[in-house]
Amino acid sequence: MRSNGTGNAAAVIMSSFILLRLAARTSAFLPPLAIRRAMTTTGRISSIPSFVSSANPHAQANIAAFSSVARSMSATVTDAEVVVELPTNDSDEDLLKIRHTSSHVMAQAVQELYPEAQVTIGPWIENGFYYDFYFPPSPSDPSDPDSELTSRKLTDLDLKGIQKRMIKIIGRNLPMTEEVVSREEARRRILEQDEPFKLEILDSIKTEPITLWHTGDEWWDLCGGPHVESTGKIPKKALLLQSVAGAYWRGDEKREMLQRVYGTVWKDPKQLKAYKKMLEEAKKRDHRMLGKKLDLFSVQEDAGGGLVFWHPKGSAIRANIEDYWKSAHIRGGYDIVYTPHVANLDLWKTSGHNDFYRDGMFQQMDVEDEEYQLRPMNCPFHCLMYKNDLRSYRDLPIRWAELGTVYRYERSGTLHGLMRVRGFTQDDAHIFCLPDQLEDEIVGVLDLTEQILSRFGFDKYDIMLSTRPEKSVGSDHIWTEATKALEGALVAKGWDYTIDEGGGAFYGPKIDLKIRDAIGRSWQCSTVQCDFNLPDRFDLEYVSSEGVKERPIMLHRAIFGSIERFFGILVENTAGEFPLWLAPTQLRLLPVTDAVMGYCREVQKKARAKGLRVEVDRGSERLGKQIRNAEKGRIPVMAVVGMKEMDGERLAVRSRKLGDLGSFGVDELVDEMVACTEGAIEMTKMGEVENDENGVEE
Numbered sequence: 001m002r003s004n005g006t007g008n009a010a011a012v013i014m015s016s017f018i019l020l021r022l023a024a025r026t027s028a029f030l031p032p033l034a035i036r037r038a039m040t041t042t043g044r045i046s047s048i049p050s051f052v053s054s055a056n057p058h059a060q061a062n063i064a065a066f067s068s069v070a071r072s073m074s075a076t077v078t079d080a081e082v083v084v085e086l087p088t089n090d091s092d093e094d095l096l097k098i099r100h101t102s103s104h105v106m107a108q109a110v111q112e113l114y115p116e117a118q119v120t121i122g123p124w125i126e127n128g129f130y131y132d133f134y135f136p137p138s139p140s141d142p143s144d145p146d147s148e149l150t151s152r153k154l155t156d157l158d159l160k161g162i163q164k165r166m167i168k169i170i171g172r173n174l175p176m177t178e179e180v181v182s183r184e185e186a187r188r189r190i191l192e193q194d195e196p197f198k199l200e201i202l203d204s205i206k207t208e209p210i211t212l213w214h215t216g217d218e219w220w221d222l223c224g225g226p227h228v229e230s231t232g233k234i235p236k237k238a239l240l241l242q243s244v245a246g247a248y249w250r251g252d253e254k255r256e257m258l259q260r261v262y263g264t265v266w267k268d269p270k271q272l273k274a275y276k277k278m279l280e281e282a283k284k285r286d287h288r289m290l291g292k293k294l295d296l297f298s299v300q301e302d303a304g305g306g307l308v309f310w311h312p313k314g315s316a317i318r319a320n321i322e323d324y325w326k327s328a329h330i331r332g333g334y335d336i337v338y339t340p341h342v343a344n345l346d347l348w349k350t351s352g353h354n355d356f357y358r359d360g361m362f363q364q365m366d367v368e369d370e371e372y373q374l375r376p377m378n379c380p381f382h383c384l385m386y387k388n389d390l391r392s393y394r395d396l397p398i399r400w401a402e403l404g405t406v407y408r409y410e411r412s413g414t415l416h417g418l419m420r421v422r423g424f425t426q427d428d429a430h431i432f433c434l435p436d437q438l439e440d441e442i443v444g445v446l447d448l449t450e451q452i453l454s455r456f457g458f459d460k461y462d463i464m465l466s467t468r469p470e471k472s473v474g475s476d477h478i479w480t481e482a483t484k485a486l487e488g489a490l491v492a493k494g495w496d497y498t499i500d501e502g503g504g505a506f507y508g509p510k511i512d513l514k515i516r517d518a519i520g521r522s523w524q525c526s527t528v529q530c531d532f533n534l535p536d537r538f539d540l541e542y543v544s545s546e547g548v549k550e551r552p553i554m555l556h557r558a559i560f561g562s563i564e565r566f567f568g569i570l571v572e573n574t575a576g577e578f579p580l581w582l583a584p585t586q587l588r589l590l591p592v593t594d595a596v597m598g599y600c601r602e603v604q605k606k607a608r609a610k611g612l613r614v615e616v617d618r619g620s621e622r623l624g625k626q627i628r629n630a631e632k633g634r635i636p637v638m639a640v641v642g643m644k645e646m647d648g649e650r651l652a653v654r655s656r657k658l659g660d661l662g663s664f665g666v667d668e669l670v671d672e673m674v675a676c677t678e679g680a681i682e683m684t685k686m687g688e689v690e691n692d693e694n695g696v697e698e
């Protein structure tokens with residue numbers, strides 16, 4: 001439906017080296033598809049590689065301002081009694097056209113109100129659109145040309161004025177019409193208007209012809225579409241300008257600082273209302289706010305931006321996540337491996353990352369006159385390890401999983417809580433297999449993905465299969481077979497999926513999986529990608545049953561994407577109310593009097609010995625306050641201890657969700673809690689364990 005133009009190849013090359021990265025983090029803000037497919041109102045975005053590189057923050061700058069709420073909500077949001085199904089750009093092409101046309105209308109409104117404003121780009125994004133404007137500096141005192149130069153800074157009040165003007169333009173119902181012109185003609189018209197950024201965009205469009213889109217005969221922009229037929233088709237009551245934030249031209253801090261105006265628009269006011277409600281809900285769940293409040297993690301500016309410090313409570317959760325992940329992998333037939341965080345740059349030359357991914361890598365360091373590189377990815381290490389031995393077809397499949405910490409150079413303006421950081425741990429794995437093992441291996445990956453994600457309460461997925469792009473490596477045969485295998489695996493799972501034709505990486509087709517959270521947001525997490533490139537670059541081989549050397553197929557896959565980002569999603573999904581098995585403190589003992597302190601310590605020791613995470617309240621406050629503190633700390637189970645409990649060696653148990661659960665013997669409670677922890681289920685009335693929304697029985 002959306003022509004990517006021939007510029008698609010450039011986007012594909014970039015996305016190829018984005019690899020797990022997109023799954024790992026960036027897509028929270030702009031999913032790979034949105035980036036890839038987004039066309040600016042000033043030309044096809046895919047013709048401008050610097051815009052689409054995930055290493056280049058242009059499209060993602062000032063995320064903080066836009067907050068973590070800016071992502072798709074394909075699920076339902078309860079709006080009073082009405083459940084509103086919020087469409088996405090993928091599910092509703094009309095909505096995408098409305099959003100894209102809205103960015104034209106916004107740019108026109110801004111230039112009508114502020115003629116000095118220069119236009120740059122304005123794509124549709126998930127939930128809306130934006131446009132970046134440049135306001136050239138002018139003397140702050142118009143009567144004094146020597147006065148200090150300042151640029152207009154758009155305010156919230158300005159946004160209201162712009163929105164009003166947009167509604168007027170919508171009211172005039174101006175037709176959107178396309179005009180095809182020569183490059184020279186486009187250049188002539190741009191020069192006439194004195195739009196330097198547009199000229200730069202024109203120069204970066206490598207394909208002919210050049211298309212212009214007119215809004216009535218009042219305004220035009222370089223653009224590849226698509227749009228609604230006329231401005232009147234934009235539902236003005238479902239339109240809202242949201243915020244303004246700074247963004248460098250082309251994400252380059254050496255270039256001009258632009259002002260990016262974000263807007264949202266929906267098919268009808270009911271959808272807008274539901275979206276606004278979702279934003280409110282998201283604000284309450286912001287993982288950065290909860291991370292601080294619950295003392296889970298921090299980013300220490302003294303150490304540098306985007307580097308995460310896991311506090312004891314956050315670490316307790318992470319350790320549980322990792323332990324579960326490891327044991328699930330071992331049971332799923334994987335071997336766990338560890339590889340170094342740094343290696344000779346030659347490795348990254350062999351893999352191609354040094355050529356295509358350099359912007360995302362930290363500066364090299366000198367080691368005895370050789371260049372070493374902090375790793376941005378784990379894949380080359382597993383390739384090296386594969387090559388360490390002569391492999392036979394009998395050895396395959398090989399499945400190596402690693403919680404591999406990687407480091408990527410991200411500009412400070414793009415960093416955002418745990419969602420976009422400079423050091424993070426991928427839950428990475430690589431499978432080396434024979435062509436005829438491929439489908440089974442992919443089914444195995446999908447099974448494990450489902451098992452692990454549902455343990456954390458995520459059981460609604462949006463799945464996308466991405467096929468061969470224009471520029472790719474590998475034979476027709478291998479592409480057909482691998483795509484068939486991916487498709488076959490999805491059919492075997494009985495999962496619905498959409499196909500992104502030509503949206504695969506240059507090295508192979510892939511499946512991406514987004515999870516839906518408790519308030520209907522959708523997050524890119526898991527990915528499984530075939531790779532016909534790295535086995536070639538590293539000259540990986542196995543000896544076939546005929547004694548011939550053949551290339552294995554390599555699969556990259558991640559389930560969480562990154563531990564950091566998944567943890568952030570988990571915090572927002574649970575609003576910090578972690579299920580019992582993950583809670584950093586599972587049980588807090590509340591002593592009614594100091595006389596029972598010794599007994600509490602004994603109980604704590606006993607429960608800890610069984611692996612439970614138990615705290616004893618300091619006991620300096622009244623019981624009511626102790627209970628409130630435990631509730632504020634989102635502690636799932638608390639036990640009140642008075643003289644009666646101590647004498648009877650019992651505990652009066654309260655659950656965060658269910659209130660009083662009654663009196664338990666110490667061993668009885670400990671055993672019950674251990675059983676619930678192992679089964680990832682919540683504590684209920686004694687002996688009546690039941691599935692919690694945040695955990696499922698295996």
Ligand SMILES: [Zn+2]
Binds near residue numbers: 040042101223225226
């Ligand atoms: Zn357009």
Ligand SMILES: [Zn+2]
Binds near residue numbers: 430
């Ligand atoms: Zn990989």
